[in-house]
Amino acid sequence: MTYDAVIVGGGPAGLSAALLLGRSRRKVLVIDAGEPRNAPAEHAHSFFTRDGTPPRELLRIGREQAAGYGVELREGRVIDISRRDGGFEVEMEDGGRAAGRRLVLASGVVDELPEIEGLRERWGRSVFHCPYCHGYEVRDRPLAFLADGATAMEAAGLILGWTRDVVLCTNGPSGLGDGDREKLARHGVVLREEPIVRLEGAGGSLERIVFASGEPLAREALFIRPGQRPSPFADGLGCERMEDGSLRLDTFGLTTVPGVYAAGDVTRRIQQVVSAASEGAIAGVGVNRSLLEEEFD
Secondary structure (H helix, E strand, O other): OEEEEEEEOOOHHHHHHHHHHHHOOOOEEEEEOOOOOOOOOOOEOOOOOOOOEOHHHHHHHHHHHHHOOOOEEEEOOEEEEEEEOOEEEEEEOOOOEEEEEEEEEOOOEEEEOOOOEOOHHHEOOOEEOOHHHHOHHHOOOOEEEEOOHHHHHHHHHHHOOOOOOEEEEOOOOOOOOHHHHHHHHHOOOEEEOOOEEEEEOOOOOOOEEEEOOOOOEEOOEEEEOOEEEEOOHHHHHOOOEOOOOOEOOOOOOEOOOOOEEEOHHHHOOOOOHHHHHHHHHHHHHHHHHHHHHHHHO
């Protein structure tokens, strides 16, 4: 069977697209590897009517609702996508294949965490990526931000919205000039440039940041800007990117490759659950519109 749409990724973006397409009476397949990026987090925040819901509970509800409209959900890892007969063929790790008239890339990104002892086990618990997602829960506490260069200045200004007790850790030379250093000092942001040896704290909590030299730093949470490895499928299909690395999309989430839509973190826009869901719905509208136009012609 050829589906109207094959959606790669069953997170908020993919399930939102699937829900809209299911309600549009489309034959839809969602393929998901079952490894959501926000799995370590206890709660998802800033999602209208769902603030504080555990991430996996959001996905459970999303799968249940999409399935109610006939959406097929398949667990598996996609390893290749190719063009076929005016549509697309998706190959999975277990040898399974699926064909679709349209393709929605909602496979997200993989965070590449710094190799600092104690960081990985605290990821999503006391080491965070997004202040909009987790800043409120650690408001007015002693916080740190790990970044350097221009990103460090942006990060320092951002985190001051949740606390005035901020230490900027650069894990080595910061690359900051005198003007930036003066600006940090003016806002009370302490700069620590020593290499970080490890993070300490009971369980998944953060209590101290230990440096190669100097006194340990008492902190209750650390925010970082990890590197990210995007899904390879967009580049493999020839989708164009903009200067900032985000995919070039039209109003309805269509990439520069006809028939290929994208939504969620894979687009490298604002990376939040609610925005991913919004982009998924927009892509769903785009897919259905293009199918209707094709069928009407």
